[in-house]
Amino acid sequence: MDKNETFFTLLLSSMSAIRHFHTPSSQLRLMEVCVNIASGNKSTYFREMQRLQRFFPSLHRRALLAPFILSANQTLSSYAIEYFFNTHQTKPTSHQRDCCCGELQFTKPELIFIFKTFNQVTQLKAEKRCIRADFLLKPTANKKLLFQCPDLCMTLTEESYGDWEPRNRTATPEADFELIDCPQAAKILRTTAANIKHLINSGIIKGFKLHYPGGPRTSLLSIKAFNDKYILRSEIAKQTGLSNEKLREILKKTTPLIIQGFPYARNIPIYKRAQLPSELTTALNTRNNFPIRTITDGKSLLTFSQAAEQLKLDLKDISQLIKIGILQTVFVPNQTEKKGRDYCTGESVTQAKVWRKGYLTVQEAALSCHSNGHMLHSHFLATGFIKPLALKKTFLINLEDVTKIAHHLKTYTCPSWLVKEYNYPLMKIVRLIESGGIQPLIPGDSNFIVGRITIPRSEAQNIITLHISKKYDTNPQNKKPD
Structure with a gap:
């Protein structure tokens, strides 16, 4: 995709993401924001988001970022997620009389993201x-149902909705920003994915659930920030090797912060590192925080589980790798030499x-291609366009x-993707294809995908941009029937 194509793709996506923010007094300013965002520069995007926040100084950034985070455009979505994580915002103490927050319009998925749950x-x-x-009191075939919150700013100041920080901090772009899921975070902190989910839900670790399967996501920086300040009791036990009785004796004068789990599940005790007894701090500092068994020589023997961890595969895949000759095994008898x-x-x-x-696994390939694993599997693997090695x-x-x-992915698309990318009605795209306005590939082309x-x-x-520009042409003389 050349620079012009990238610019117009980002422009259309940013216009789609920002369309619900239009108020009579903000049309020109918002159009300028869209044009600047279309440059594709992350620093510029961050500046424009800060500018948007100044339009609505009392509004939580979740509401401003929701259309961008949920955008089908991967660039806009990734920039917005990073901005969300790296910005700190304190709870407002007042609400401007002329604030236009009640005029902002959101789709149902955006509302669920803003207020965290469907309930x-x-x-x-x-x-x-x-x-x-x-x-728009009734949805139509071409328009999504939109909602407004008459007192949006103040609603988000309520405890159950807004996650406010103790200090303001302006976000700055990072070269190595990375999102991780609960199992990855659990491995770093030596706990379970369920505990990570509870810590995110409680607000101790910054994170949120997006349109990802497998629960909420957090960032490496958020995990580091948590680990610098807190430590889980389970992690203390694993790192020091102390028995429960001994650990209880050492910690009896230290009050933990209790995180509530699911009903009928155990609570999660965590401690502030600064409040730990000195003997425990010394023991923790002399241990390796993240021990991973590595291969030291060719004579090492690894369990199937350790081999799977080294190869970043599922445990059940190891037997298949042995069968096709990728891995070699030796039998080691126990002390009785019978088993x-x-x-x-x-x-x-x-x-x-x-x-x-x-x-690469399907998920790794999806990350490399800025896509998602389900789409890659259904579009390229299930159709036979790509033949993977199936373990x-x-x-x-x-x-x-x-x-x-x-x-x-860069060169070709399909109707359902165009609907998401350009917010253009599916039936209009179908009519353009049927009328010959858009020419799809035919069987025999090397890039044709069956089905x-x-x-x-x-x-x-080019065709959709032309149709959209005609639709929004403000000159009555230039308007033509659709």
Whole structure:
């Protein structure tokens, strides 16, 4: 995609994300914001978000960022997520009389993101604090149902809705910003994914659930910030090796912060590192915080679980790698020499790690291509366009095919993607295809995907941009019937 295409794609996506913020006094300013965002520069995006926040000084940034975070455009979404995590915002002490927060319009998914759960949105609707937008009381085929909150700023100051920080902090872009899921965070903090979820829900760790499967996401920086200030009791026990009785004796004068889990589940005790007894602090500092068993020589023996961890695969995939000759095993009897178990040899695991570098899992490929695993599987693997190496639990895609997928995503699209990218009605796209306005690929083309309508992205963008510009042409003389 060349610079002009990138610019117009970002412009249309930012206009779509910001369309619900239009008020009579903000039209020109918001259009300028969209044009600046379309440059694709992360620093510029951050500046424009700060500018938007100045328009609504009492409004929590969740509401401003929701349309961007939920945008189908991966660039806008990733920038917005990073801005959300790196900005700190204190609870406002006053609300401007002329604030236009009640005029802002949101879709249902945006409301759920802003107020965290579907149930809380339903409650607000029941209390008439979230109402349908006046100009659109019924959804139509071409328009989504929109909602307004008459007192949005003050509603978000309530404890159950807004996550406010003790101090304000202006976000700055980072070169290595990374989102992680609960299992990844749990591995770093030596706890369970469920505990990480509770810590996120309680606000101790900054995070949120987006349109990802598998629970909420947080960032490496958020985990580091938590780890610098707090430590879980379970982590203290694992790092020091102390018994429960001994640990209880040492900590009896230190009051933990108790995080509530699910009903009938155990609570999660955490401690502030600054308040730990000196003997415990010394013991923690002399331990390796993140021990990982590594292969030291070719004679090492690893369990199947350790081999799976080294290769970043599922445990059940190891038997398949043994069957196809990637891994070698040896049988090690126990002390009675009547029973024993197979172990992977260190040499074969070392060679398998070199082999593994030539492949990506579906999720790894999705991250590389700025897409999502479900879409990659249904669009490229299930259709036979790409033939992966199928293990028992994991599909592996070689790097050449990953490059092929990335090129296809940049060069081609399909009707359902166009709907999300341009907020353009599906039936209008279908009519353009049927009338010959947009020419899809035909069978026999090397980029044709069986069972999918494959369209050159640049052609579709030009046609849809032309139709959108006609729709919003303010000169009555230039208007033509759709």
